[in-house]
Amino acid sequence: MATEREVTIEQFREQLWEAxxxxxxxxxxxxxxxRPSASEYRGIETVRGVRRYHMGVRGWSDNGYHIMIGPDGRVFLCRPLHRAGAHTAGRNAHxxxxxxxxxxDCDDPETYGGLPAAHQVVAALLKRFDLRPRAIRFHREFAPKTCPGLKLRLPEFRDDVADAVASVDGGRPKIVLLPGSETVDCNARVEEGVTRVDLxxxxxxxxxxxxDHIDDQGKVYLSR
Ligand SMILES: [Zn+2]
Known part of the structure; x- marks a missing residue:
């Protein structure tokens, strides 16, 4: 059933990792x-309205977007990530x-409260799918429109997301041990495509x- 759900950034990160x-x-x-613009935003009702428009007028199966973010920084999960979206013609599959x-085109990004949340959400997506900031694209690169608006600049947006990635990496992400799904805080991170953990x-x-001893050949010993 097509629906939408609000999540905190923390819930978003957790659910993204499990999805x-x-x-x-x-x-x-x-x-x-x-349309709607920031001043027309009415919380989750606005998100429902977009879904109803996409389903009723466009004839799509669900909201065309996977994620929507409000000017108040609230994060809404829309179309499930496992399904291709309907947001960028010719570019939805991957x-x-x-x-x-x-x-x-009109709203000022400087005063828009949703951008920090957007940077966090995109940072989490980059980490989850092991992507670099250049994987962030603006719709206008693929269509003759201004989307996401003339006042938003792609290089700055990518830099802000990179900063958000770095600040999350500065925390101590957990690693999940299977089976039993026990989580361990071992500072797991991906660097240059290599997953590193605190041994x-x-x-x-x-x-x-x-x-504690490391031998002459640089070997570390583990024992039961
Ligand atoms: Zn667009």
Whole structure:
């Protein structure tokens, strides 16, 4: 059933990590709604209105966007990520569509309260799908329109998302051990395509201990 749901940034990150997406994701395409603009925003009712328009007028199966963000920074999950969106003609198969509820041809990004949330959400998407900031695209790159609005600049948006990625990496993300889905805080992160963890925390969670001594050949010893 087509529906929408509000989540906090923390819930978004957790659910994103657990979600089975089942299609390759190469890019995140950013949009603005244009109509409604920021001043016409009425919380989740606005999100429902966009879905009803997409379903009733456009004839789509659901909201065309996967994620919508309000000028108050609220994050709404719309079309499930495992399904291709309907937001960028010819580019829906391997992208995620995110829409800011705004008209950035007129609305000022400087005073728009939803951008920090958007940067966090896109940062989480980049991490989840192991993408670089250049995977962030604006709709106008693929269509003769201004979307997501003339006042929004892609290089700045990418830089702001990169800053958000760095600030999350500065935290201590967990790693999930299967089976049993136990989570371990071992500072898991991806660097240059290599997943790195703090060995001691992970080893101890597995019931092993790490010897402090590193031998001449640089070997680290673990024991039960
Ligand atoms: Zn668009």
């Amino acid at each position: 089975k997406v089942g299609r390759r994701i190469d890019e995140v395409v950013v949009h603005h709604t244009w 992208t995620i569509g995110l829409a800011l509820i705004a008209n950035f 001691r925390a992970l080893a101890e969670a597995l019931g092993w201990s790490v010897h």
